[in-house]
Amino acid sequence: MMPAEAVRYDGSCRVAIPPEAGRLLLGHIAELQEPLFPEEAEHIRRAVDKRRREFCAGRTLARQALCRLGLTQPGALPVREDRVPEWPAGFLGSIAHTDRFCACAVARRAAIRSVGIDLETCGQVKPELWDQLFCAAEKEKLLAVEDKQLFLATLMFCAKEAFYKLQYTLTSAWLGFTDVTVVVDGQDRLMVTPAEGTPAAKAVPFMRGSYSQPFPDTVMCQCWLV
Numbered sequence: 001m002m003p004a005e006a007v008r009y010d011g012s013c014r015v016a017i018p019p020e021a022g023r024l025l026l027g028h029i030a031e032l033q034e035p036l037f038p039e040e041a042e043h044i045r046r047a048v049d050k051r052r053r054e055f056c057a058g059r060t061l062a063r064q065a066l067c068r069l070g071l072t073q074p075g076a077l078p079v080r081e082d083r084v085p086e087w088p089a090g091f092l093g094s095i096a097h098t099d100r101f102c103a104c105a106v107a108r109r110a111a112i113r114s115v116g117i118d119l120e121t122c123g124q125v126k127p128e129l130w131d132q133l134f135c136a137a138e139k140e141k142l143l144a145v146e147d148k149q150l151f152l153a154t155l156m157f158c159a160k161e162a163f164y165k166l167q168y169t170l171t172s173a174w175l176g177f178t179d180v181t182v183v184v185d186g187q188d189r190l191m192v193t194p195a196e197g198t199p200a201a202k203a204v205p206f207m208r209g210s211y212s213q214p215f216p217d218t219v220m221c222q223c224w225l226v
Protein backbone atom coordinates (compact mmCIF):
# COMPACT_ATOMS: atom_id res chain seq x y z
CA MET A 1 0.00 0.00 0.00
CA MET A 2 1.02 3.59 -0.59
CA PRO A 3 2.17 5.60 2.38
CA ALA A 4 -0.82 7.70 3.40
CA GLU A 5 0.99 11.00 2.81
CA ALA A 6 1.13 10.27 -0.93
CA VAL A 7 -2.56 11.02 -1.12
CA ARG A 8 -2.80 14.79 -0.90
CA TYR A 9 -6.51 15.26 -1.22
CA ASP A 10 -9.59 13.39 -0.15
CA GLY A 11 -12.18 16.02 -0.73
CA SER A 12 -15.78 16.55 -1.44
CA CYS A 13 -17.58 19.04 -3.63
CA ARG A 14 -20.08 21.66 -2.51
CA VAL A 15 -22.90 19.15 -2.82
CA ALA A 16 -21.33 17.04 -0.14
CA ILE A 17 -20.97 13.40 -1.09
CA PRO A 18 -21.16 11.22 2.01
CA PRO A 19 -17.81 9.45 2.48
CA GLU A 20 -19.52 6.06 2.38
CA ALA A 21 -21.00 6.91 -1.06
CA GLY A 22 -18.03 8.34 -2.94
CA ARG A 23 -14.34 9.18 -2.57
CA LEU A 24 -11.96 11.38 -4.49
CA LEU A 25 -8.23 10.88 -4.17
CA LEU A 26 -5.43 12.92 -5.71
CA GLY A 27 -1.73 12.19 -5.72
CA HIS A 28 1.63 12.50 -7.44
CA ILE A 29 2.07 10.03 -10.29
CA ALA A 30 5.63 9.33 -9.14
CA GLU A 31 4.38 8.19 -5.73
CA LEU A 32 1.54 5.99 -7.01
CA GLN A 33 3.35 3.12 -8.68
CA GLU A 34 2.04 -0.09 -7.12
CA PRO A 35 2.30 -3.27 -9.21
CA LEU A 36 -0.38 -3.79 -11.86
CA PHE A 37 -2.42 -6.96 -12.34
CA PRO A 38 -1.32 -9.02 -15.38
CA GLU A 39 -4.25 -7.96 -17.61
CA GLU A 40 -3.60 -4.31 -16.78
CA ALA A 41 0.12 -4.66 -17.46
CA GLU A 42 -0.64 -6.36 -20.76
CA HIS A 43 -2.77 -3.38 -21.83
CA ILE A 44 0.16 -0.96 -21.59
CA ARG A 45 2.96 -3.36 -22.49
CA ARG A 46 3.85 -1.38 -25.60
CA ALA A 47 3.12 2.09 -24.21
CA VAL A 48 5.79 4.71 -23.63
CA ASP A 49 7.06 5.11 -20.08
CA LYS A 50 5.01 8.28 -19.38
CA ARG A 51 1.77 6.50 -20.33
CA ARG A 52 2.71 3.43 -18.28
CA ARG A 53 3.31 5.56 -15.21
CA GLU A 54 0.07 7.57 -15.50
CA PHE A 55 -1.96 4.42 -16.11
CA CYS A 56 -0.35 2.72 -13.13
CA ALA A 57 -1.03 5.76 -10.91
CA GLY A 58 -4.70 5.70 -11.93
CA ARG A 59 -5.08 2.01 -11.04
CA THR A 60 -3.16 2.46 -7.78
CA LEU A 61 -5.34 5.38 -6.74
CA ALA A 62 -8.55 3.65 -7.85
CA ARG A 63 -7.80 0.64 -5.68
CA GLN A 64 -7.02 2.91 -2.73
CA ALA A 65 -10.35 4.70 -3.24
CA LEU A 66 -12.22 1.39 -3.51
CA CYS A 67 -10.59 0.24 -0.26
CA ARG A 68 -11.81 3.41 1.42
CA LEU A 69 -15.32 2.60 0.23
CA GLY A 70 -15.05 -0.72 1.99
CA LEU A 71 -14.01 -3.07 -0.82
CA THR A 72 -11.45 -5.46 0.59
CA GLN A 73 -8.62 -6.34 -1.78
CA PRO A 74 -9.85 -4.74 -5.02
CA GLY A 75 -8.70 -6.73 -8.03
CA ALA A 76 -7.79 -5.79 -11.59
CA LEU A 77 -9.51 -2.85 -13.28
CA PRO A 78 -9.26 -3.91 -16.93
CA VAL A 79 -9.63 -1.50 -19.84
CA ARG A 80 -12.83 -1.81 -21.88
CA GLU A 81 -12.75 -1.47 -25.64
CA ASP A 82 -13.90 2.14 -25.39
CA ARG A 83 -10.97 2.87 -22.99
CA VAL A 84 -13.22 3.18 -19.94
CA PRO A 85 -12.03 1.26 -16.87
CA GLU A 86 -14.11 -1.75 -15.90
CA TRP A 87 -15.16 -1.02 -12.32
CA PRO A 88 -16.06 -3.80 -9.86
CA ALA A 89 -19.77 -4.69 -9.65
CA GLY A 90 -21.63 -2.08 -7.64
CA PHE A 91 -19.06 0.68 -8.21
CA LEU A 92 -18.31 3.34 -10.83
CA GLY A 93 -15.59 5.92 -11.13
CA SER A 94 -13.53 8.41 -13.08
CA ILE A 95 -9.77 8.84 -13.57
CA ALA A 96 -7.74 11.84 -14.75
CA HIS A 97 -4.05 12.66 -15.07
CA THR A 98 -1.72 15.50 -15.94
CA ASP A 99 2.03 15.08 -16.48
CA ARG A 100 2.62 15.01 -12.71
CA PHE A 101 -0.66 14.36 -10.92
CA CYS A 102 -3.42 11.79 -10.98
CA ALA A 103 -6.93 11.92 -9.53
CA CYS A 104 -9.55 9.23 -9.12
CA ALA A 105 -13.15 9.40 -7.98
CA VAL A 106 -14.98 6.20 -7.09
CA ALA A 107 -18.56 5.79 -5.94
CA ARG A 108 -21.14 3.20 -5.01
CA ARG A 109 -23.69 2.77 -7.79
CA ALA A 110 -26.46 2.53 -5.23
CA ALA A 111 -25.76 6.13 -4.16
CA ILE A 112 -24.27 7.92 -7.19
CA ARG A 113 -25.49 7.62 -10.79
CA SER A 114 -22.31 8.90 -12.37
CA VAL A 115 -19.15 10.88 -11.66
CA GLY A 116 -16.73 12.77 -13.88
CA ILE A 117 -13.44 14.38 -12.91
CA ASP A 118 -10.68 16.07 -14.83
CA LEU A 119 -7.30 17.61 -14.08
CA GLU A 120 -5.55 20.12 -16.31
CA THR A 121 -2.29 22.04 -16.16
CA CYS A 122 -2.96 25.78 -16.29
CA GLY A 123 -2.00 27.70 -19.39
CA GLN A 124 -2.17 24.90 -21.93
CA VAL A 125 -5.50 25.89 -23.52
CA LYS A 126 -4.05 28.56 -25.80
CA PRO A 127 -6.18 31.08 -27.77
CA GLU A 128 -5.51 29.29 -31.07
CA LEU A 129 -7.60 26.36 -29.70
CA TRP A 130 -10.55 28.40 -28.51
CA ASP A 131 -12.57 28.22 -31.75
CA GLN A 132 -12.56 24.42 -31.57
CA LEU A 133 -13.29 24.20 -27.87
CA PHE A 134 -15.63 27.01 -26.95
CA CYS A 135 -18.99 28.29 -28.14
CA ALA A 136 -19.72 31.97 -28.77
CA ALA A 137 -20.93 32.79 -25.24
CA GLU A 138 -17.85 31.17 -23.71
CA LYS A 139 -15.47 33.03 -26.02
CA GLU A 140 -17.21 36.28 -25.13
CA LYS A 141 -16.57 35.59 -21.44
CA LEU A 142 -12.93 34.78 -22.13
CA LEU A 143 -12.39 37.97 -24.10
CA ALA A 144 -14.13 40.01 -21.40
CA VAL A 145 -11.76 39.01 -18.58
CA GLU A 146 -8.71 41.21 -18.47
CA ASP A 147 -6.33 38.91 -16.69
CA LYS A 148 -6.44 35.17 -16.03
CA GLN A 149 -7.72 34.47 -19.53
CA LEU A 150 -5.60 31.34 -19.83
CA PHE A 151 -6.70 30.18 -16.39
CA LEU A 152 -10.36 30.58 -17.29
CA ALA A 153 -9.84 28.78 -20.60
CA THR A 154 -8.19 25.87 -18.77
CA LEU A 155 -10.98 25.77 -16.22
CA MET A 156 -13.75 25.73 -18.84
CA PHE A 157 -11.94 23.03 -20.82
CA CYS A 158 -11.45 20.99 -17.64
CA ALA A 159 -15.17 21.29 -16.80
CA LYS A 160 -16.06 20.01 -20.29
CA GLU A 161 -13.78 17.00 -19.94
CA ALA A 162 -15.18 16.18 -16.48
CA PHE A 163 -18.73 16.43 -17.82
CA TYR A 164 -17.81 14.33 -20.85
CA LYS A 165 -16.68 11.50 -18.60
CA LEU A 166 -19.79 11.79 -16.42
CA GLN A 167 -22.18 11.71 -19.37
CA TYR A 168 -20.31 8.88 -21.12
CA THR A 169 -21.03 6.54 -18.21
CA LEU A 170 -24.75 7.13 -18.84
CA THR A 171 -24.91 7.43 -22.63
CA SER A 172 -21.82 5.76 -24.11
CA ALA A 173 -22.08 8.63 -26.61
CA TRP A 174 -19.55 11.06 -28.05
CA LEU A 175 -20.10 14.75 -27.31
CA GLY A 176 -18.30 17.61 -29.03
CA PHE A 177 -16.68 20.47 -27.15
CA THR A 178 -19.05 23.05 -28.59
CA ASP A 179 -22.05 20.84 -27.70
CA VAL A 180 -21.79 21.96 -24.08
CA THR A 181 -21.71 25.36 -22.42
CA VAL A 182 -19.81 25.95 -19.21
CA VAL A 183 -20.44 28.71 -16.71
CA VAL A 184 -18.16 29.16 -13.69
CA ASP A 185 -18.44 31.48 -10.72
CA GLY A 186 -15.51 33.18 -9.04
CA GLN A 187 -15.58 30.81 -6.09
CA ASP A 188 -15.60 27.09 -6.76
CA ARG A 189 -18.76 26.28 -8.65
CA LEU A 190 -19.44 25.37 -12.25
CA MET A 191 -22.43 24.47 -14.36
CA VAL A 192 -22.36 22.52 -17.61
CA THR A 193 -25.33 22.48 -20.01
CA PRO A 194 -25.34 20.10 -22.97
CA ALA A 195 -27.01 21.26 -26.20
CA GLU A 196 -30.58 20.16 -26.79
CA GLY A 197 -30.88 17.08 -28.96
CA THR A 198 -27.66 15.46 -27.75
CA PRO A 199 -27.85 12.13 -25.88
CA ALA A 200 -26.15 13.89 -22.96
CA ALA A 201 -28.99 16.44 -22.70
CA LYS A 202 -31.53 13.64 -22.45
CA ALA A 203 -29.58 11.97 -19.68
CA VAL A 204 -28.41 15.11 -17.84
CA PRO A 205 -30.14 18.37 -18.88
CA PHE A 206 -27.71 20.38 -16.75
CA MET A 207 -25.00 19.51 -14.29
CA ARG A 208 -23.60 21.42 -11.36
CA GLY A 209 -20.11 20.69 -10.19
CA SER A 210 -17.16 22.25 -8.46
CA TYR A 211 -13.61 23.24 -9.21
CA SER A 212 -10.44 23.74 -7.23
CA GLN A 213 -6.74 24.40 -7.65
CA PRO A 214 -5.19 21.56 -5.67
CA PHE A 215 -1.71 22.66 -6.81
CA PRO A 216 -0.72 26.14 -8.02
CA ASP A 217 -0.47 25.08 -11.67
CA THR A 218 -3.32 22.57 -11.70
CA VAL A 219 -7.09 22.85 -12.04
CA MET A 220 -9.46 20.05 -11.04
CA CYS A 221 -13.17 19.80 -11.90
CA GLN A 222 -15.59 17.30 -10.46
CA CYS A 223 -19.25 16.52 -11.16
CA TRP A 224 -21.23 13.98 -9.15
CA LEU A 225 -24.69 12.95 -10.28
CA VAL A 226 -26.74 11.73 -7.35
Ligand SMILES: CC(C)(COP(=O)(O)OP(=O)(O)OC[C@H]1O[C@@H](n2cnc3c(N)ncnc32)[C@H](O)[C@@H]1OP(=O)(O)O)[C@@H](O)C(=O)NCCC(=O)NCCS
Residues within 6 Å of the ligand: 054, 055, 058, 082, 083, 084, 085, 094, 095, 096, 097, 098, 118, 119, 160, 161, 163, 164, 165, 166, 168, 169, 175, 176, 177, 178, 179, 180
Ligand atom coordinates in the same frame (compact mmCIF):
# COMPACT_ATOMS: atom_id res chain seq x y z
C1 LIG B 1 -11.74 10.43 -22.90
C2 LIG B 1 -11.16 11.80 -22.66
C3 LIG B 1 -12.21 12.66 -21.96
C4 LIG B 1 -9.94 11.66 -21.73
O1 LIG B 1 -9.40 12.89 -21.43
P1 LIG B 1 -7.80 13.16 -21.45
O2 LIG B 1 -7.59 14.58 -21.04
O3 LIG B 1 -7.26 12.67 -22.73
O4 LIG B 1 -7.19 12.26 -20.35
P2 LIG B 1 -7.44 12.26 -18.77
O5 LIG B 1 -6.16 11.98 -18.13
O6 LIG B 1 -8.23 13.42 -18.32
O7 LIG B 1 -8.41 10.99 -18.60
C5 LIG B 1 -8.00 9.74 -19.03
C6 LIG B 1 -8.85 8.70 -18.35
O8 LIG B 1 -10.22 8.86 -18.72
C7 LIG B 1 -10.84 7.59 -18.68
N1 LIG B 1 -11.61 7.48 -19.89
C8 LIG B 1 -11.20 7.17 -21.14
N2 LIG B 1 -12.24 7.23 -21.99
C9 LIG B 1 -13.32 7.60 -21.27
C10 LIG B 1 -14.68 7.82 -21.59
N3 LIG B 1 -15.14 7.70 -22.82
N4 LIG B 1 -15.52 8.16 -20.60
C11 LIG B 1 -15.09 8.30 -19.32
N5 LIG B 1 -13.79 8.11 -18.96
C12 LIG B 1 -12.93 7.76 -19.93
C13 LIG B 1 -9.76 6.52 -18.52
O9 LIG B 1 -9.81 6.08 -17.20
C14 LIG B 1 -8.49 7.31 -18.78
O10 LIG B 1 -7.40 6.93 -17.98
P3 LIG B 1 -6.70 5.47 -18.14
O11 LIG B 1 -6.66 5.18 -19.61
O12 LIG B 1 -5.36 5.65 -17.53
O13 LIG B 1 -7.61 4.55 -17.39
C15 LIG B 1 -10.71 12.49 -23.97
O14 LIG B 1 -9.58 11.84 -24.47
C16 LIG B 1 -11.78 12.45 -25.05
O15 LIG B 1 -11.79 11.55 -25.87
N6 LIG B 1 -12.68 13.41 -25.07
C17 LIG B 1 -13.78 13.41 -26.01
C18 LIG B 1 -14.24 14.78 -26.40
C19 LIG B 1 -14.54 15.64 -25.27
O16 LIG B 1 -13.86 15.68 -24.27
N7 LIG B 1 -15.58 16.43 -25.38
C20 LIG B 1 -15.89 17.35 -24.32
C21 LIG B 1 -17.21 17.91 -24.59
S1 LIG B 1 -18.26 17.62 -23.25
